Amino acid sequence: MDLLVDQRADVEAHLLRLGWIAADEPLLDLAKAGEGNMNRTLRARLPGRTLILKQAVPFVAKYPDIPAPVDRLDAEAAFYRAIAGHAALRRHTPELLGEDPAEHLLCIEDLGEAADLTRWYADGPRAGDGALLDTLVDWLGTLHGLDASAIGFPANLDMRRLNHTHIFEVPFDPANGVPLSGALGSQQARLARDGELLKAAAELGGRYLAQPGDCAVLLHGDFYPGSWLEQADGRVAVIDPEFGFVGPPEFDVGVLRAHLTFAGFKEDAIDAHLDRYRAPAGFDPAQARAFAGIEIIRRLLGVAQLPLAADDETRARWITEARRMVLS
Template sequence: MHKTIALTSVDTSTPIPELQAYLREKEWLNPDEKIISIAKPGEGNMNVVIRVVTDQRSFILKQSRPYVQKYQEVEAPVERIAVEKNFYQAVRDNAVNAHIPTILGYDSAENLLLLEDLGHCEDMVSIYRQRAIPAKELDRLIFILGLIHRKNVKDDFPDNLEMRRLNHQHIFVLPFLEDNGLDLDDVQPGLQELSIPFKTDAVLKSVVDRIGKKYLSPGKTLLHGDYYPGSWMTEGDNLYVIDPEFAFPGFAEFDLGVMAAHLIMATGKKRFLNQIHDRYQGEADKKLMGQVAGIEIIRRLIGLAQLPLERDINEKRKLLKKARRLIMG
């Protein structure tokens, strides 16, 4: 009797013969193709990601686990890999296709996705260090997001509610709790004191709570769900968007506001909110965009999901003040 090969987990320590046998059985390798090496293509936050190099090509294997790969004490739904697959399939028949990896295989039992290797890309987190974004790349990112949002969401697209609940806690709840178990002075001395006014402002928190409820409500617009520099990849003149495991049908202003927040944090300039709103090819409420942006700035500065954002305490104070003004409209 033929025995099915299981691959409970895949990472850089997986023995090559074991991985090769699994890929052969899935017919994801050519009959004469041999694996030469496996390595990490970069730092993944949510999932295990490895680059497989064979004697004929390279490709990416991505697997979800029941926890966040970077913070393994944080539980997360393994179904997120299916959401990522659904997102790539949903947008592949329009111009977004040029900016996403091709799906080469999917194993639902192993929560594993086989993707085209986009080459030795670099994410765009360097904009935090450079304090600027090239105008051409900004325009392309806004254009791509408009294309994603114009995609009609079919009724069978996953609501991704478990991932949204996880994200909701880290965006709308935990950063605003006085006692959330996070000592911000471990991140940067003085940050804990800076955070207190945002954890004790009842009016501010009521606005955050209202937008948090909207985030958890059903919507009609296909969202990427995590549209920030860690999901934007460049390779030469090519620009790609990856990691849509937070995708869901929601409201456009969420993606737009998150994008604006990261450009404001990188540059210190609030004008990017207007630029994104004006160039976006779709309908969006600028006030709601700004409120989402303000919430995202606060959660990135005083929440768990810290960025490689090297700013002194005074610069962070100014960013938090901007965030408050955006949230209060």
């Protein structure tokens, strides 16, 4: 079964076989839900409700030439199950309604009219957005406070290997095929010859891929504005935990810090919001900043580009600062 908007009859029959819809619930419409990169994600409209359907395919949906592990939604389903008993997390996360491993398909609660917070990249934060950010920081601290050893979470190693390539290797390769301006291309070429930076990136990448250590926690794995939904009632929700794994908390916090920089939050404001984060024992703030630096470089020089309004001068300044963060 292919989850495509023009395959409504096949999708309806499959949902009926799974028991996800009733015989008297015709599938009225299938439409794209959001701007996700990895998977086919559609909204199924029924007479009295809507569902979100998500299917993994053996490539990145937005970039079909990039292979991706087709079992990646196993980790997403495991994540939803892991937090199901924790009201503070579940309150800001959609509910898993069904799982079809044979078709790599999930059925997820539809949160209704909502937009992700990638608007921050172009417009910056609005009045009141600080409260949304505080909720997200609190959510992350609660997630990292779970007893990861009791969860039995899958290693999700194939997804981590894919992510590792695009975070810690591809951005430093001038032949990666990403179109850059002359100034940024020159900066990338300098970074590609920067032995000290490359060594530090390799060490951080090794920590990302390593077996869980003493300070390992359950990670979201992609904690950035594209995974945060602002709902019509003003609440914020966290989605798309398919990159989740048990690993270093500094990775999630570093990714968060990097994207707050892109969103236009001032350094002192970022620090003030992150002061709310309930860090687990052994948390290393310097390593979180190093992961943030890598994420900044990755998003400016790698494949997964963002809809940033920043000019080249600002981007170059960010890269210079990111190098300092990695090496400090």
